[in-house]
Amino acid sequence: MSISDQSFDFDSFKKAFQSQDVETWATFYAQDAEWIEYGHTNPPHAPNRMVGQPEIKAFLDRVKASNISIVMTDEIPGPTRAAFCVTCTLSDGVRQIIEHVIIHYSNGWITRQVDVEAWD
Numbered sequence: 580m581s582i583s584d585q586s587f588d589f590d591s592f593k594k595a596f597q598s599q600d601v602e603t604w605a606t607f608y609a610q611d612a613e614w615i616e617y618g619h620t621n622p623p624h625a626p627n628r629m630v631g632q633p634e635i636k637a638f639l640d641r642v643k644a645s646n647i648s649i650v651m652t653d654e655i656p657g658p659t660r661a662a663f664c665v666t667c668t669l670s671d672g673v674r675q676i677i678e679h680v681i682i683h684y685s686n687g688w689i690t691r692q693v694d695v696e697a698w699d
Contacts, residue, residue, distance in 0.1 A: 587684040589656040597651055599643045605636035609688035614638070618696035646670040659683060665694075675699045 587607075595603040608614075614635050616627040629635050642649075647667045654663040660683045667676040676698050683691040 586658070587656075587661075587687055587689075589654070589661055592689075593651055593654065597649055599639075599649060601636065601639045601643050604639055605632060607689050608632045608635050608692075609685075609690050612689050612691065614692040614694075616694045616696065618694075619698050647676075659685065673699075 592604075592607050594600075595607065610632050611630070612632060612635060614629040617623055618627070621627040629638055647669050650666045652664045652666065655661060660681060662679070662681045665676075665678040665680055667678070669675070676696055678694045678696045680692060680694045682689050
């Protein structure tokens, strides 16, 4: 993905995302990528903001360790960004999180991700 004219490989991203293959998943993010999450504990005035691939990878490691299932649906990939829905089922099998996500990418790398979450 380091070739400047290569397009974003959404199918491979989805595979790593859903399988929670953190090593592969993290490589889709640019070194200076920004990930912003809005949710029940992170309202618009104080979102959770992660910057840089190392910080994002550490977050992905925590996601994997939390033992949740993740399913991506309703994908709309485009030339510079994609939108999709994520359903997360927590390890208790009951509580769910629904997220709507927009990723922005350039030269094959995610440069920005914005999530809006709703919790059961």
